[in-house]
Amino acid sequence: MDEPEMRRDPVAGRWVVIAPGRAARPLELADAQPRCGPASVVVCPFCEGAERETPNEVYALRAPGSAPNGPGWQLRVGPNLYPAVRQEEPNPPTPFPGREGGAEVSSLAPPSLPGKGVGGLGSSAFSSLFLSAPAYGRAEVLIDCPAHIDDPTQLSDAQMGEVFRAYRERLTALASDTRLAHVAIFKNVGAEAGASIAHTHSQLIALPVVPELIRTELNGAADHFARTGRCVFCELVERELADGARVVAQTANFVAVTAHAPRFAYEMWVLPRGHEARYESITDGAARELAGLVKRVVRALDTVRHAPAYNWFLHTSPLHAGEPAHYHWHLEVMPRTARPAGLEWGHGFHIVTVAPERAASELRAALAG
Numbered sequence: 198m199d200e201p202e203m204r205r206d207p208v209a210g211r212w213v214v215i216a217p218g219r220a221a222r223p224l225e226l227a228d229a230q231p232r233c234g235p236a237s238v239v240v241c242p243f244c245e246g247a248e249r250e251t252p253n254e255v256y257a258l259r260a261p262g263s264a265p266n267g268p269g270w271q272l273r274v275g276p277n278l279y280p281a282v283r284q285e286e287p288n289p290p291t292p293f294p295g296r297e298g299g300a301e302v303s304s305l306a307p308p309s310l311p312g313k314g315v316g317g318l319g320s321s322a323f324s325s326l327f328l329s330a331p332a333y334g335r336a337e338v339l340i341d342c343p344a345h346i347d348d349p350t351q352l353s354d355a356q357m358g359e360v361f362r363a364y365r366e367r368l369t370a371l372a373s374d375t376r377l378a379h380v381a382i383f384k385n386v387g388a389e390a391g392a393s394i395a396h397t398h399s400q401l402i403a404l405p406v407v408p409e410l411i412r413t414e415l416n417g418a419a420d421h422f423a424r425t426g427r428c429v430f431c432e433l434v435e436r437e438l439a440d441g442a443r444v445v446a447q448t449a450n451f452v453a454v455t456a457h458a459p460r461f462a463y464e465m466w467v468l469p470r471g472h473e474a475r476y477e478s479i480t481d482g483a484a485r486e487l488a489g490l491v492k493r494v495v496r497a498l499d500t501v502r503h504a505p506a507y508n509w510f511l512h513t514s515p516l517h518a519g520e521p522a523h524y525h526w527h528l529e530v531m532p533r534t535a536r537p538a539g540l541e542w543g544h545g546f547h548i549v550t551v552a553p554e555r556a557a558s559e560l561r562a563a564l565a566g
Contacts, residue, residue: 208418221361336402348501360399384398411515448490454557
């Protein structure tokens with residue numbers, strides 16, 4: 198495919214441009230270093246032995262007999278020392294839109310009630326033009342391993358599996374706080390992806406509102422269900438498997454595909470093959486299977502794109518949304534294969550220079566090799 202093509206994301210509805218011809222344009226600015234280098238501090242605060250540099254752990258996998266907040270751990274989760282949100286909620290609680298005595302009401306609008314999106318601006322407390330509220334929530338750091346490793350694909354299969362199992366455990370624990378609506382789980386790998394510490398880790402930020410991008414997906418999925426009676430993600434998986442052009446790899450329970458309308462070239466989505474609304478329902482075995490698949494496709498990405506910086510994001514149903522029939526959790530892997538410019542930042546319209554079908558073919562070849 199050489200001619201530019203516009204594509205619409207089947208869930209969120211955003212449009213992108215696939216323009217392979219732009220890959221040949223002259224570039225005078227040198228690329229930024231894609232990955233973080235070795236730790237620039239004398240002691241990495243995430244390494245074993247430096248536990249005093251981080252807050253007390255709230256979850257850990259430890260050797261028998263080892264004391265909390267000391268050496269002997271395999272994986273640790275603790276509050277972020279530099280949190281984006283504060284744990285102490287103001288008194289009285291902030292009346293967020295749609296909030297009724299706790300977190301934002303996020304049960305997803307029934308498809309039979311069009312126009313009633315998740316958490317609409319219905320509160321009189323939010324009738325002001327300039328809205329603000331104290332940033333309440335939870336901010337945690339999940340340190341993948343005690344050794345100083347900056348590349349998550351260098352984790353053993355068992356270690357990677359424990360990372361994905363810990364995501365489930367922390368989601369379940371944070372759901373007990375009825376004041377929280379959603380947990381954002383993400384990993385930044387490399388300076389261009391926002392990582393400030395090289396030691397591989399993930400972040401969890403729990404909020405009393407559902408983030409706008411998740412809200413857009415929820416509403417797009419609800420609209421599709423209202424029109425077709427089907428989960429849009431289930432239909433996406435079915436069609437991608439049938440066509441095969443964008444399938445990168447698959448296992449018994451999961452499939453990795455290049456996004457139909459990517460924001461960056463080689464963007465991938467990893468989805469359960471069956472309908473699963475909540476990540477919290479994943480079993481230990483499925484978590485290990487998912488981890489192995491993610492590890493494989495990210496290694497293929499490193500091979501094809503020479504180890505670019507990337508993020509991965511876990512998108513799942515809001516904490517108190519029940520088991521929606523029209524939403525499906527998934528993991529998005531977004532490599533920083535280009536620098537957003539005017540059209541992206543100013544208008545939210547992404548230009549991608551590699552067609553997803555070609556990207557998938559290259560990634561499959563790397564896996565085969």
